Amino acid sequence: MKTPRGVCAISLDNIMTIIDRNREFAGKTVLVTGAGKGIGHATVHLLIERGARVIALSRSAADLDALKAETGCETIAVDLADANAARDAARSIQPVDMLVNNAGIAVLEPFLETTVEAFDLTMNVNLRAAMIVAQECAKSMIARGAGGSIVNVSSLSANVGFALHAAYCASKGGLDAMTRVMANELGPHGIRVNAVLPTVTMTPMGERAWSDPVKSAPMLARIPMNRFVEPVEVARTIAYLLGEDSSMVSGVSLLVDGGFQSC
Numbered sequence: 001m002k003t004p005r006g007v008c009a010i011s012l013d014n015i016m017t018i019i020d021r022n023r024e025f026a027g028k029t030v031l032v033t034g035a036g037k038g039i040g041h042a043t044v045h046l047l048i049e050r051g052a053r054v055i056a057l058s059r060s061a062a063d064l065d066a067l068k069a070e071t072g073c074e075t076i077a078v079d080l081a082d083a084n085a086a087r088d089a090a091r092s093i094q095p096v097d098m099l100v101n102n103a104g105i106a107v108l109e110p111f112l113e114t115t116v117e118a119f120d121l122t123m124n125v126n127l128r129a130a131m132i133v134a135q136e137c138a139k140s141m142i143a144r145g146a147g148g149s150i151v152n153v154s155s156l157s158a159n160v161g162f163a164l165h166a167a168y169c170a171s172k173g174g175l176d177a178m179t180r181v182m183a184n185e186l187g188p189h190g191i192r193v194n195a196v197l198p199t200v201t202m203t204p205m206g207e208r209a210w211s212d213p214v215k216s217a218p219m220l221a222r223i224p225m226n227r228f229v230e231p232v233e234v235a236r237t238i239a240y241l242l243g244e245d246s247s248m249v250s251g252v253s254l255l256v257d258g259g260f261q262s263c
């Protein structure tokens with residue numbers, strides 16, 4: 001069945017399919033960037049548990065070796081700050097059915113002292129690399145006419161101006177904006193694109209930025225659920241946006257913030 005604009009349409013039969021959580025991603029290949037630690041690491045574990053073939057991309061080879069031993073995933077070590085290396089790596093691992101653009105860094109500096117170097121590095125990893133990797137994946141998906149699903153791991157920082165986070169907030173705001181453009185341009189090819197926006201998540205990055213109770217207490221007080229997020233909770237939301245449960249969800253920025261932005 002074809003739509004007037006595109007190559008893929010989902011039949012009512014597919015919509016009515018009851019999804020087997022244990023094998024939800026069987027037969028699917030998923031690329032996860034920033035897979036060595038934190039949210040990416042939890043996402044690889046969850047997707048493998050649900051039947052996916054996962055290619056884990058990250059910077060530190062030691063993290064990838066450990067992840068491979070734990071899960072049996074495939075791995076590729078690359079520094080996504082290098083645009084050419086990012087493109088070559090993304091091209092080399094096609095075809096993939098799904099992409100999780102998760103790699104990110106946070107360099108905390110007051111706005112008045114934000115350096116050009118930190119700003120550029122943050123943009124290059126959090127935003128430019130996400131574009132490059134998604135371009136390679138989407139071109140391959142389009143060439144195969146297979147459709148696909150992309151999740152960009154953004155942040156509550158896309159919506160809230162946290163002190164010391166100028167470059168980081170700018171990069172995540174840009175990632176949300178790019179997500180909407182991608183959803184618009186790639187939708188006709190059967191490719192859905194969404195963003196997930198966690199609040200503070202208990203990963204190495206989250207602990208670096210929020211371990212000081214003086215800083216974390218006011219943040220916690222603004223979260224109605226009264227706790228920070230666990231990496232697996234973000235991973236489950238990513239899995240929802242990747243999979244068939246969200247078959248008509250595209251272009252959204254889905255908060256995982258325990259209600260922070262509702263009040």
Ligand code: NAP
Nearest residue numbers: 034036037038039059060080104155200201203204205206
């Ligand atoms: P994390 O614990 O620091 O892990 C990030 C992973 O990304 C690491 O494996 C890291 O590898 C990899 N990575 C970083 N720069 C890279 C590069 N240039 N090339 C390749 N891989 C690179 O961070 P996280 O908390 O899991 O964050 C994951 C995503 O969630 C990020 O996009 C972050 O902005 C977002 N997020 C996090 C939070 C939070 O509170 N933790 C909240 C909202 C959104 P190395 O360790 O080898 O550098």
